[in-house]
Amino acid sequence: MTYRYILFYKPYGVLSQFTKDTPTHSTLKDYIEVPDVYPVGRLDWDSEGLLLLTNHGQLQHRLCAPRFGHERTYWVQVERIPDTAALTQLQEGVMIQDYCTRPAKVRLLSAEPALPERDPPIRFRKNVPTAWLEMTLTEGKNRQVRRMTAAVGFPTLRLVRVSIAHLYLDSLQLGQWRDLTSNELQLLLNLAFAGNSRNSQRRS
Known part of the structure; x- marks a missing residue:
């Protein structure tokens, strides 16, 4: 074969x-x-x-x-700009439903990554800023990244996996x-x- x-x-x-x-x-x-x-x-x-x-x-x-437990890295556009406390929570683990996520590598990107436009585009709200995070996880629970960012108060707008190992x-x-x-x-x-x-x- x-x-x-x-x-x-x-x-x-x-x-x-x-x-x-x-x-x-x-x-x-x-x-x-x-x-x-x-x-x-x-x-x-x-x-x-x-x-x-x-x-x-x-x-x-x-x-x-x-x-x-191989690493998967995502670029994540979230609503509003996460503060240090939210980033620390994501790094250390958050409760999603009845599960605490494993420690993750999370950082705030200084600029929007170079990606093609999404079709359809994300919803845009003039008075609500957005930010991009880089998140590296070693697990893949159902809709985990979206649930993690929502748990700390910053809903995911766009999610792009950029690497697997x-x-x-x-x-x-x-x-x-x-x-x-x-x-x-x-x-x-x-x-x-x-x-x-x-x-x-x-x-x-």
Whole structure:
């Protein structure tokens, strides 16, 4: 079997699946004509950015396992400008429903990142400023980033995933996909299966 490893820049309004169960949203099938690949994790339909797809089932399983804890980085546009207290809360962990999030790396960006315009654009309120955060998480609960920023009083307006571990969005255009390079793939396999090697060494 030939394995495929694909990076895709998912636009807003695209479901992270190939089956079309609603007429109002596009799916991955509208962009990727590669059979039998599936997303590793997901991005909500109203989120944008980097999505990894593969037909390597064991890799997919390991990357989705909560204990794996690989980093995912997001650029997050929020309503109003978060203060130091809110940033500290996000960094240390906040309660969302009955769960406390793991510590995260969070910083206020000094300028709006260079991103294509969203279609449709975010709602604009003349008297309410917005800010951009960079948030790096090691977990992926349902709508976690949005729930985290809402919990500290700064609702998310736009959410873009810009990296997964060492894989980055910067070489892709909106709606474009590409195969991983050999170096990217080797680093990903090393990261995902490093525990197997250590366990083998302990048993030998």
